[in-house]
Amino acid sequence: MTPTGKAHPTIERDVTEELARHLLRTQHADLADLPLVRVGTGWDNVLWRLGDDLALRLPVRASSAPLVAYEHAALPVLAPRLPVDVPVPVRAGHPDDRYPWPWSVVPWFDGRPAYAQPVAERSAWAEDLAAVLVALHRPAPPDAPPNAVRGVPIAPRRPALVERLDRLALPEVDRVLARFDDLAAAPDHTGPAVWVHGDPHPANVLVARGRLRAVIDWGDVTSGDPASDLATAWLTFDADGRAAFRARVDAGARWDEATWRRAQAWALHFSVVLGMHPVEYPHLAEIGRHGLAQALDG
Structure with missing residues (x-):
């Protein structure tokens, strides 16, 4: 990017x-x-x-x-x-x-953001992060904080994705849109609105001594579809870490395949968003590059 x-x-x-x-x-x-x-x-x-x-x-x-x-x-x-x-x-x-x-x-939590840790080493705490989201993704009350761009259906985000892709010199534009369209066609979430962190990407996850230390930056907390949170499977991990993460989520929550397809579509969307300002926020752009590669191939 x-x-x-x-x-x-x-x-x-x-x-x-x-x-x-x-x-x-x-x-x-x-x-x-x-x-x-x-x-x-x-x-x-x-x-x-x-x-x-x-x-x-x-x-x-x-x-x-x-x-x-x-x-x-x-x-x-x-x-x-x-x-x-x-x-x-x-x-x-x-x-x-x-x-x-x-x-x-x-x-203040001592630790470093997960993006500073090599991706392969993050598999050691993939199940721990999954356990956090399993515990979080429980039915939320009607007065949970509102958020128009988290926990909502992913398909309507397509125009925003296209607009951002138009501003980025990405050779994969057609591939990104085709993959997004295929994944975002999954049925919408129809269960109860659950608590959603909103932004559990590697800049908002802290690690210490190689293990999960804290999950921070909850300003986007809301309720709705958990798929936007599960996008971290592609933003944070490689294939091995993602497999461990999903296995732990599936053991505790048993979300259907449509949820995971929406999550992968969210990963494409978030990856492009994170890459929009590579000069000012190079660490976010690197998360975006990694997530895009993972979500296109995984």
């Missing part, structure tokens, strides 16, 4: 160390003198490590602000049922005259 020249998602409000300390001093004064180390800026949030055990997550654009509320609502409910650590917010931050959106203080 090659650069398109199109700007990466707009950072509407960055958070400097001075601003982060201002927010802490005025809202959580007992934390204001802890060391602050900037970790980085993702699509939606800037992350500052706070002392040894905490972190600040602050939206960088208005469209990301509602995701904070979704995490605050859903994670305390979900965390007790999940067999892995998740960043349940420990403090809530509020807008003020210098920063316009809600924000969070969350636990």
Whole structure:
């Protein structure tokens, strides 16, 4: 995938160390003198490590602000049922005259994102990630956070896929669309709407000492079809890891073949999305390259 020249998602409000300390001093004064180390800026949030055990997550654009509320609502409910650590917010931050959106203080988990681990080594925890999704994918209440682009039917995403493919110099365009059309023709999900993480790709999975450590970034949490989460089988693993992942999911959830076909279609879609800004987010583009190859061939 090659650069398109199109700007990466707009950072509407960055958070400097001075601003982060201002927010802490005025809202959580007992934390204001802890060391602050900037970790980085993702699509939606800037992350500052706070002392040894905490972190600040602050939206960088208005469209990301509602995701904070979704995490605050859903994670305390979900965390007790999940067999892995998740960043349940420990403090809530509020807008003020210098920063316009809600924000969070969350636990800091030692580990590295899964994308930094060689793909072949990820098979060691493929069953563990599958167990997390089996535990997560249970019927959700009607007031689960809404999300128009996760947990929904995949076939209507085709125009967005075509638009993105038009902006990328991919030699596989025809093959991607043909494969997508075949997979997305699978019947839609007709069972209960289940809890959905929304984005369990390798940048949102942490590993430590070669094992699964935590699943983070729950801003896209919602309810619906689990297929969009199961796309991680192609985004995260190779064929061996994917086989272990699917075997564990099938043992615990027994989703039908149509669900897995929709999941593979989602993997194609997500792979293209992740590749849209290779200069600004090279690690996401690499996840996209890997996922595309796996979803086309697997």
